[in-house]
Amino acid sequence: MKYDIVIVGAGPAGMTAAIYGRRANKTVLLLEAASYGGQIINAHKIENYPVEPHISGFEFATKLYEQAKELGAEFKFEKVVGIEDKGDHKLVNTPSASYEAGAVIIATGSDKRKLGVDREDELVGRGVSYCATCDGAFFRKKVVAVAGGTRTALEDALYLADIAEKVYLIHRLDKFSGAEADYDRLKARDNVEFLLNTQITKLNADKKLESIEVKSKDGTVQTVEVSALFVAVGRVPENQNFSAVIDLDDKGYAVAGENCLTRTAGIFVAGDNRVKEVRQLVTAAADGAVAATAAVKYLNS
Amino acid sequence: MAVVKVTRENFENEVIKSDKPVLVDFNADWCGPCKMLAPVLEEIAGSRDDVKIVSINVDDEDILAEDYGVSSIPCLVVVKDGKEVKRSIGFRGKDAVLELLR
Numbered sequence: 001m002k003y004d005i006v007i008v009g010a011g012p013a014g015m016t017a018a019i020y021g022r023r024a025n026k027t028v029l030l031l032e033a034a035s036y037g038g039q040i041i042n043a044h045k046i047e048n049y050p051v052e053p054h055i056s057g058f059e060f061a062t063k064l065y066e067q068a069k070e071l072g073a074e075f076k077f078e079k080v081v082g083i084e085d086k087g088d089h090k091l092v093n094t095p096s097a098s099y100e101a102g103a104v105i106i107a108t109g110s111d112k113r114k115l116g117v118d119r120e121d122e123l124v125g126r127g128v129s130y131c132a133t134c135d136g137a138f139f140r141k142k143v144v145a146v147a148g149g150t151r152t153a154l155e156d157a158l159y160l161a162d163i164a165e166k167v168y169l170i171h172r173l174d175k176f177s178g179a180e181a182d183y184d185r186l187k188a189r190d191n192v193e194f195l196l197n198t199q200i201t202k203l204n205a206d207k208k209l210e211s212i213e214v215k216s217k218d219g220t221v222q223t224v225e226v227s228a229l230f231v232a233v234g235r236v237p238e239n240q241n242f243s244a245v246i247d248l249d250d251k252g253y254a255v256a257g258e259n260c261l262t263r264t265a266g267i268f269v270a271g272d273n274r275v276k277e278v279r280q281l282v283t284a285a286a287d288g289a290v291a292a293t294a295a296v297k298y299l300n301s
Numbered sequence: 302m303a304v305v306k307v308t309r310e311n312f313e314n315e316v317i318k319s320d321k322p323v324l325v326d327f328n329a330d331w332c333g334p335c336k337m338l339a340p341v342l343e344e345i346a347g348s349r350d351d352v353k354i355v356s357i358n359v360d361d362e363d364i365l366a367e368d369y370g371v372s373s374i375p376c377l378v379v380v381k382d383g384k385e386v387k388r389s390i391g392f393r394g395k396d397a398v399l400e401l402l403r
Contacts, residue, residue: 035392041333058333077394125373125390134332138359138372208370228372 003029005295006092006101008080009238011038012281013271014107015064016288017295018073024296029099030068031092033079037061038109040281042131049281060281080108083245085264090245103295106242106254106262107270107288110235115147119203120231127209132156132230141165142227145212147200149173153232154182160230161189168224170195170214195224203229237273249275260291266298304339304346307355309365315355317383324354324402327366327376334392335375341395345402352402377401 004026007014014030021028035041043057052060069075078094083104092099112130114120120128129135132146136159145168146157154176157169169186174196176183186192195214202213204223211225237252246262246269247255253276254269256262262269270287272279304326307315316323326342328335339356346354359366359374369378369385379387379401389401 034394035334035337037333037337041337041392043333044331056331056333058336061333125376125388126370127372129373131373135373138366208372 001029001097002100003027003074004102004299005029005105005292006031006090006099006103007105007107008083008092009033009038009107009109009271009273010036010065010075011107011109011271011284012040012061012064013109013284013288013291014038014105015068015073016285017105017107017270017292018068018288019071020289020292021296022068022071022073024292026102026296026299028068028073029101030073030075031078031080031094031099032075033077035061036065036075042134044133046281080241082241083267085245085267090266102299103266103268105260105268105270105288105291105295106239106246106273107284107291108238109272109284110237112231113234113236115200115231115233117200117203119205123203123205123209126207127205127226127228128203129228129230130232132159132232135228136160136163136230139164139228143225144168144228144230145170145200145224145226146230146232147171148232148234149176150232150234151177151179151182152234154179154186156230156232157186157192158182158189161186161192164191166191166193168193168195168226170198170200172199173197200229235272239273258290260287260294266295268294302346302350302353304342305353305355307357307362307365309362312357312365315353316380319353319380321351321353322386322402323380324352324398325369325378325380326354326356327359327369327371327374327378328356329359329374332374337392338375338377341393341398344395345398349402 005021007030010030010032040057082093084091090101143166144164149171197217204211245264260268268291270291271284377389
C-alpha cells in the first residue's frame with residue numbers, strides 16, 4: 001500500500017499533520033500503536049489550549065480525530081517497528097505490513113518512565129500508578145506516596161494532598177527542578193511529608209501494594225505503609241525504533257530544529273519526541289503543521 | 302450481544318453465575334481511556350456469543366470496585382466460573398482485548 005505521507009503516531013502532532021497533509025491534497029495514513037489522542041486522553045480538563053477553555057482530553061482527541069477523518073486521513077492501529085529509507089520512497093514497517101511512503105512524519109510522543117523496582121509492572125492497577133489525576137480518586141482518605149522530583153511529581157503531590165489522608169513525596173535528590181511555587185505550597189501542607197535523598201528499593205504487596213521500603217543516602221532503611229505509589233519520574237521519547245534514519249540525543253529525543261527536518265531527506269519529526277523546550281498541546285499541533293508543510297514541499301520538489 | 306450494564310443488584314447473576322466467561326469492564330464517566338475502550342468492547346460484544354461483556358461504573362458501584370481491588374481504570378477483568386483469571390489495565394485495542402479472551 002502506497003501513501004504520499006505516512007504519519008507515525010496519532011496524537012495532537014500527528015493528527016494536526018494529517019489535517020495539513022490532506023488539505024494539500026496528499027494521501028495520508030496515520031499509524032497508531034494504542035488509541036488516537038496520545039497522552040492527552042488522560043487529561044481531565046485542558047485549560048491552556050486557545051479557544052476552548054475547559055475541554056476534556058477525551059473530547060479534544062475525539063474532535064481532532066473526527067476532523068482528520070473528515071478530511072480523508074486514513075487511520076490504522078498498528079505499531080511501527082521500523083522505517084527504511086529507500087531514497088525516493090520510504091518503507092514504514094509494522095508487525096503485519098509494510099507501507100510505502102513518499103514522506104514520513106514521526107510523531108510518536110513519549111511514554112511514562114518506570115521507576116525500575118521489582119514487581120512494579122505486576123502492581124500497576126493494584127497500587128502502582130503513573131497518573132495521579134486518573135487514579136487518585138481511588139485513594140480517598142488513604143496514605144499514598146509520590147516518587148519523583150519532576151514538576152509533575154510536585155503537581156501530583158498537591159493534587160493528592162487534597163484527597164488523601166497523607167502524602168509522602170519521595171525524591172532521590174534533595175532539591176526539585178523548577179516549580180518553586182508548588183514546592184512552597186507543598187511545604188505548607190500538614191499532610192505532606194518529604195523523604196528526600198531517598199530511593200525506593202522494594203514494593204511489598206500481597207494482592208495489592210501495602211508498603212514500600214525506602215533507603216536514604218545515609219544508609220537508613222525504613223518501611224513506609226502506603227496504599228498507592230504514584231510514579232512521576234519523567235517520560236521517555238518513543239524513538240527507539242527509528243535510530244537508523246534519525247539522530248537521537250543522549251536522552252533519546254529526535255534531533256531536529258523548529259523546522260522539524262531530520263538528517264534523512266523526506267523524514268520529519270513532530271511533537272514531544274523532538275528536542276524542544278516547551279512540550280504542550282499547542283506546540284505539538286504547531287510541529288504537526290510545520291512538519292506536514294515541509295513534507296508537502298519535499299513531495300512537490 | 303450488547304454490553305450489559307452491571308450493578309451490585311445483578312452482579313451475582315450476570316457475572317458470578319454466568320455459564321460463559323465474562324469480561325468485566327470497570328470504568329467511569331470522567332475517564333478518557335475508558336471512553337476510547339467502550340466502542341471496542343461494543344464491537345467485540347456484537348460479534349462474539351461465547352463470552353459476555355459487562356460494564357461497571359466505579360463511581361456508582363464503589364463496593365464492587367473495592368472488592369475487585371480496582372485502583373486504576375479502565376480495568377478489564379476476565380471472570381470464569383465466578384473466579385478472576387486475567388486482568389489488564391489501561392486502554393487496549395481490539396486485538397489485545399481478543400488476546401485477553403483467549
